[in-house]
Amino acid sequence: MEYFLGIDLGTQSVKVVCYDEEGNFVALASREYSILTPTPGYAEQHPETWWEKTREAIQEVLATLPEPTIRALSFSGQMHGTVMLDESLVPLYPAIIWADQRSHQEAREIREKVGEYLKLAGSDVATGFMAATLLWVRRNLPDVYRRVRFVLLPKDFLKVKLGLPPTTDVADASSTLLFNIRLRNWSEEILAALGLDRAIFPPVHESTQVIGQVARNVREELGMKGPCLVVAGAGDQHCAALGNGVTDEGELLVTIGTGGQVFTPITQPLVDAKLRIHTFCHAIPGFWHLLGATLCAGLSLSWFKKSILDSGTHVFDFRNLDQEAQKVDAGCNGLLFFPYLIGERTPYMDPHARGAFVNLHLTHQRGHFVRAIMEGVGFGLRNAVEVFRELGVDFQRTVFSGGGARSNLWRRIVASILDMPLFTTQVREEAATGACILAMVGSGRFGSVDEATRVLVQYTHPTLPDPAWVEVYHRLYQKFQKGYTALRELSPGT
Structure with a gap:
């Protein structure tokens, strides 16, 4: 063997x-x-x-x-x-x-x-x-x-x-x-x-x-x-895309790790005239890809837990926070989170952007803040997806990856914000697996990346958008888009 x-x-x-x-x-x-x-x-x-x-x-x-x-x-x-x-x-x-x-x-x-x-x-x-x-x-x-x-x-x-x-x-x-x-x-x-x-x-x-x-x-x-x-x-x-089976046009990879990314392969080097996203060469010969990024995805939730919630010997568990957020209605009673804690990439490319919670009210509890962070990260990812669509790129299958994909609530939120079914894989360590796929293809074990991914990558049943949430998030996203300009006027970089 x-x-x-x-x-x-x-x-x-x-x-x-x-x-x-x-x-x-x-x-x-x-x-x-x-x-x-x-x-x-x-x-x-x-x-x-x-x-x-x-x-x-x-x-x-x-x-x-x-x-x-x-x-x-x-x-x-x-x-x-x-x-x-x-x-x-x-x-x-x-x-x-x-x-x-x-x-x-x-x-x-x-x-x-x-x-x-x-x-x-x-x-x-x-x-x-x-x-x-x-x-x-x-x-x-x-x-x-x-x-x-x-x-x-x-x-x-x-x-x-x-x-x-x-x-x-x-x-x-x-x-x-x-x-x-x-x-x-x-x-x-x-x-x-x-x-x-x-x-x-x-x-x-x-x-x-x-x-x-x-x-x-x-x-x-x-x-x-x-x-x-x-x-x-x-x-x-690139390797994470391969490890998630995202190898062809019409496929989208959405990742929530420390940062958040959206990635789609293309067969021509399409470049955004406003340079709001990255166009790089793909790991598959003859392919390129579009990449959009939000800098603080999972990092936003980690920051909130460690810097705001954890105190002394009392340390909150992410699973308990997830359960509290599940009890909150979509939209968090108007609470919006802007995940610009260290600036932002797509679509603003602005290192001076700063984050915020907006529309605070006495009725907001811990679960509201946690869910608002999840929703704000989802809106940031949608910003990048909308740039892709503006360039004429659309999707037939969307795969959700990273630590955020392990949360059923976060999967449902992102599916509803993007209004797309989200597939997840059973692959362990997608980027390392993508590198292994390259080794198998390069050495001749498989004739192509597609052939290798058909063997190594299997999908679970998709997480579907919630129709009621889709409507709520469509309205909130319009407000979210206005927030960057308003916050930029208050940031220390102005």
């Missing part, structure tokens, strides 16, 4: 899943690590820590197998971040990850210098994206910048530790804002306009392409028997 590994290098942990050659789930291991904030607004991690934790998780998975023969492995990873390596492929500085906020000035400069080229990249620039981060390093850490030989995205550092030369893939690279999404390669125009040396950017491969093998000494260190192919991989959003 041969096995396949999918490795998901997330923001807070690495997860390794194993499937056998028949597409059966075999094993899962994970390891956690921290985000370092040496200065407020900074978000860093040590690349060597990623490798240490990944190595441990792989070894744990291999120890469960009757025969540790891995035919192929591939990667999913947190997107946008920057790993800088010297001539010896050693990190010069901690990885500056997607959540980093230090490059506001550089993001503004990029808009000024290459504004006309942003449509080549398919997206507006944001702090934490590689483009803005590299300009910050060049300005503030010139000694580090002068020694940079390669810049990599986070998961691509793990390939180097497996013994491969620096490489990346079209899907993840397209999230750097330094990429031409139509040509599926680095943008010569953007790099020249920003004064960045093309030589420090690695070769680019399609996500399903075999890029080499795990080095013999690394296999011995891991306890892996026999040759193991390495397949290029993709970003976590």
